[in-house]
Amino acid sequence: MFLLPAAVLFFTFVIFPIIQAAYLSLYKWNGLGPLDNFIEFRNFANLFGDKVFGQVLLHNGLIIVLSITIQLPIALGLALLVGRKLPGRAVFRTIFFLPYIISEAITAVLWSFIFNPRFAASDMIDLVLGFLPFYKPGPWLGDPHKVMLAIFLVLTWKYFGLHMILYIAGLQGIPTEIEEASRIDGANNLQTLWFVTIPMLSRTIFTSVYLSVLGSIQQFDLVWLMTEGGPVNASEVLTTYMYRHGFVSFKLGYGSTVAVVLFVICLVFSLIYQSTFMRQDYAGLAE
Amino acid sequence: MLANLSHPLRKTLTLVLRYIGATIVAMIIIGPLLIAFFGGFKESGELLNSPFTLPKAWIMDNYHYVLTLGSFWQQLINSAFVMVGTVILSTFSASLASFVFARMHFKGRDTLFNVFMIGLMFPILVAILPLYILMRQLGILNSLIGIILVESAFQLSQMILILRGFFRSIPRELEDATYIDGGTPFTFFWRVLMPLSRPALAANAALAMVFSWNMLFLPLLVLNDEEFYTLPLGTMQFFGQYTANWSRLMAFIVIAMLPAVIFYLLAERHIISGLTGGAVKG
Numbered sequence: 001m002f003l004l005p006a007a008v009l010f011f012t013f014v015i016f017p018i019i020q021a022a023y024l025s026l027y028k029w030n031g032l033g034p035l036d037n038f039i040e041f042r043n044f045a046n047l048f049g050d051k052v053f054g055q056v057l058l059h060n061g062l063i064i065v066l067s068i069t070i071q072l073p074i075a076l077g078l079a080l081l082v083g084r085k086l087p088g089r090a091v092f093r094t095i096f097f098l099p100y101i102i103s104e105a106i107t108a109v110l111w112s113f114i115f116n117p118r119f120a121a122s123d124m125i126d127l128v129l130g131f132l133p134f135y136k137p138g139p140w141l142g143d144p145h146k147v148m149l150a151i152f153l154v155l156t157w158k159y160f161g162l163h164m165i166l167y168i169a170g171l172q173g174i175p176t177e178i179e180e181a182s183r184i185d186g187a188n189n190l191q192t193l194w195f196v197t198i199p200m201l202s203r204t205i206f207t208s209v210y211l212s213v214l215g216s217i218q219q220f221d222l223v224w225l226m227t228e229g230g231p232v233n234a235s236e237v238l239t240t241y242m243y244r245h246g247f248v249s250f251k252l253g254y255g256s257t258v259a260v261v262l263f264v265i266c267l268v269f270s271l272i273y274q275s276t277f278m279r280q281d282y283a284g285l286a287e
Numbered sequence: 288m289l290a291n292l293s294h295p296l297r298k299t300l301t302l303v304l305r306y307i308g309a310t311i312v313a314m315i316i317i318g319p320l321l322i323a324f325f326g327g328f329k330e331s332g333e334l335l336n337s338p339f340t341l342p343k344a345w346i347m348d349n350y351h352y353v354l355t356l357g358s359f360w361q362q363l364i365n366s367a368f369v370m371v372g373t374v375i376l377s378t379f380s381a382s383l384a385s386f387v388f389a390r391m392h393f394k395g396r397d398t399l400f401n402v403f404m405i406g407l408m409f410p411i412l413v414a415i416l417p418l419y420i421l422m423r424q425l426g427i428l429n430s431l432i433g434i435i436l437v438e439s440a441f442q443l444s445q446m447i448l449i450l451r452g453f454f455r456s457i458p459r460e461l462e463d464a465t466y467i468d469g470g471t472p473f474t475f476f477w478r479v480l481m482p483l484s485r486p487a488l489a490a491n492a493a494l495a496m497v498f499s500w501n502m503l504f505l506p507l508l509v510l511n512d513e514e515f516y517t518l519p520l521g522t523m524q525f526f527g528q529y530t531a532n533w534s535r536l537m538a539f540i541v542i543a544m545l546p547a548v549i550f551y552l553l554a555e556r557h558i559i560s561g562l563t564g565g566a567v568k569g
Contacts, residue, residue: 002476006384006403006443009376013418013440014406020417082309086302094555095313098320101551101558103501105519106540109526110319113326113533118335157316162562169563218410221503225523239412246416247508255416263413270408 018263024256043257052233056241059148063216063237066152068209075160075208076201079167080193084176093168097161104158104221111154112226115140141227144234151235154222159215163208170204171197206277213273217266238262320544327538334534349538359539361514362521363546365431366500369517372435373499374492377442382488384443385450386476390462400451406444411437411505419508429511437509438499446491449564453487454480490561493554500547518543 025044028037047053082092099107114125117139125140140150174197182196183189198205220239223229229236229244236244242262246255326334327349328342353359388400411418418437419428427433457480465475481488503519510516516524522543529535551558 002383002387002472003399005380006447009380009436009440010403010406010443012421013437014414014443015402017414017417017421018409020421021414024417078309078312081305081312086305086309092309092313094552095316097555097559098548098551099316101497101501101547102544103503103519103522103547105501105503105522105526106544109522109536109540110323112526113537114319114322116533157319165559166563169559214408218412220412221519225503225526242412242416247419252416252420259413259416263409266409266413 021256021259021263024253025260027253028251029253030250037253039253043254044261046254047257047261052236053241055233056236056238059235059237060217062148063152063155063219064213067155067212067216071152071156071160072163072205072208072212074156075163076167076205078160079164079171080197083168083171093165096164099158100161102158105225107154107158108222108225111150111157112141115150115226117142142231144231147227147231147235151223151226154226155216155219158222159212163212166204166208166211167201170201174200210270210273210277213269214266217262217269238265320541323537324541326534327541329534331532331534334537346534349535350542352535353539353542358513358516358521359542362516362518365515366518369431369434369438369506370496370499372431373438373442374495376435377439377446377495378488378492380439381443381446381491382450382481382484383476385447385454386472386480388447389451389454390472400447403444403447406441407448411441415504415508422509428509429515430509431515433509434502434505434517437505438502442495442498446495449491449561450484450487453484457483486557486560487564489554489557490564493557494561496550497547497558500550 026038026040028039028043078096082089082096086092126138138146140146178200179192179196182192187195217238219237220243223235223237224240224243227235229240238258239262242255242258245251245258322338325340325342326338328345328347330346333343384403388396422428422433422437425433427436461479461483462475465479470478501519502517503523506515506517506520507523510520513524522540525539526536529539
């Protein structure tokens with residue numbers, strides 16, 4: 001009986017819609033009128049046949065790869081920088097985490113301004129990065145080659161703080177004696193970090209990678225507000241693709257197909273990842 | 288080179304380097320926010336040409352305009368209403384459910400618990416198309432109540448995960464004592480468990496507040512009438528209206544982010560313990 005409120009809410013608004021999405025994905029439907037155009041798996045065939053969808057997966061993949069190889073190491077580095085034994089670290093931690101609580105809508109407006117090519121702020125970026133041989137000055141959000149990078153920069157600005165505080169919490173769980181012992185044994189700082197600290201952080205790192213991958217797959221707000229997936233699909237991701245087809249062109253059947261694929265990707269990834277890297281945690285869930 | 292220096296000197300030097308590094312990162316984080324804050328006081332032309340300087344003259348027009356904008360206050364109230372509703376509904380139903388999962392024994396309990404945990408794996412987005420249809424059928428499209436119901440439902444998984452763990456750590460003896468004194472399970476839940484769980488509840492509530500306050504996608508789909516717009520939706524609309532007037536936009540986002548920033552400075556401890564607690568234990 002105590003379960004009733006939660007169960008009603010959860011089954012009505014979470015479980016039921018998921019099942020419904022799977023059902024709708026087999027129909028061609030514009031959201032109005034009777035649901036009678038059963039087309040079997042043709043939505044899925046169309047989806048996998050769509051060249052844009054291939055790009056979409058590529059873009060999501062790119063965000064995931066960049067996040068794991070660049071954003072998370074930065075977060076770890078900063079956690080090490082301000083995590084321990086630095087007087088005043090609380091102030092830095094507060095500042096670093098600040099973007100995480102600012103809404104995506106505000107973040108998008110702010111960065112649209114900074115990336116806007118008409119303004120001096122973006123000249124500044126050109127100036128800073130101009131020394132790179134492969135860097136091409138000019139608009140960011142309007143350039144198909146640079147738009148994903150721009151989005152990644154904003155994602156990093158906004159979300160690295162989450163990973164940083166996870167690492168800080170993880171670091172606090174490592175007794176400093178262990179690291180000191182390795183130093184006494186003659187390891188230098190880098191060796192201590194690589195052979196002692198990082199292995200001991202592995203659980204936190206697995207969690208952080210997990211959240212980062214799911215977050216990358218699920219990102220919608222920032223991309224939609226800054227580029228709407230453009231220019232010419234250059235920043236289209238799974239969620240914006242779904243929104244465009246499901247709601248902008250009101251093909252609810254096709255949109256549901258994208259949703260089902262999105263759900264399956266999240267589910268399969270979660271199950272495989274958790275049983276491979278987070279075995280204990282998952283067992284903890286089921287105990 | 289560093290190795291040749293004497294030990295205390297080396298220590299001081301690394302400390303200084305760490306401060307320099309941390310300060311540079313802090314500036315990258317704060318920089319865009321300062322550009323926005325000072326930008327709100329500038330003429331648009333000045334903001335475009337010299338975004339990094341202090342305003343030549345502090346113009347109040349833009350901030351004044353936003354602060355006297357009826358729709359802005361309406362959106363603030365709507366967002367606050369949705370946030371409070373979501374926190375109350377989700378906390379209440381999640382704690383009752385967590386109590387069952389942590390304390391009671393019945394067949395199928397663990398299966399049911401795992402079903403609730405499915406919610407951790409996907410966002411509202413995945414279910415949004417059928418949700419839209421469902422809400423249309425239930426007649427809660429274009430209403431703040433509808434948003435509260437859905438947001439609460441999607442908060443449950445995480446809350447139950449955290450609260451169940453916390454409830455389990457409360458000694459069994461306290462429960463037995465309640466029953467000996469003639470209390471019901473609800474007495475125990477309400478008089479003993481809930482007061483003892485205040486830190487976990489606060490962490491959960493803080494997370495739910497951030498989640499609800501920043502939620503854009505759901506209101507974007509569900510709300511049609513501007514009178515119901517929440518703040519993120521209002522921000523998006525304002526962005527569309529004033530694309531040419533950047534200083535006004537900057538003033539808007541600075542004021543719009545203030546409640547969240549103030550809340551963060553007050554509740555940082557709870558937000559962070561919610562995030563790390565959930566992730567580390569999860």
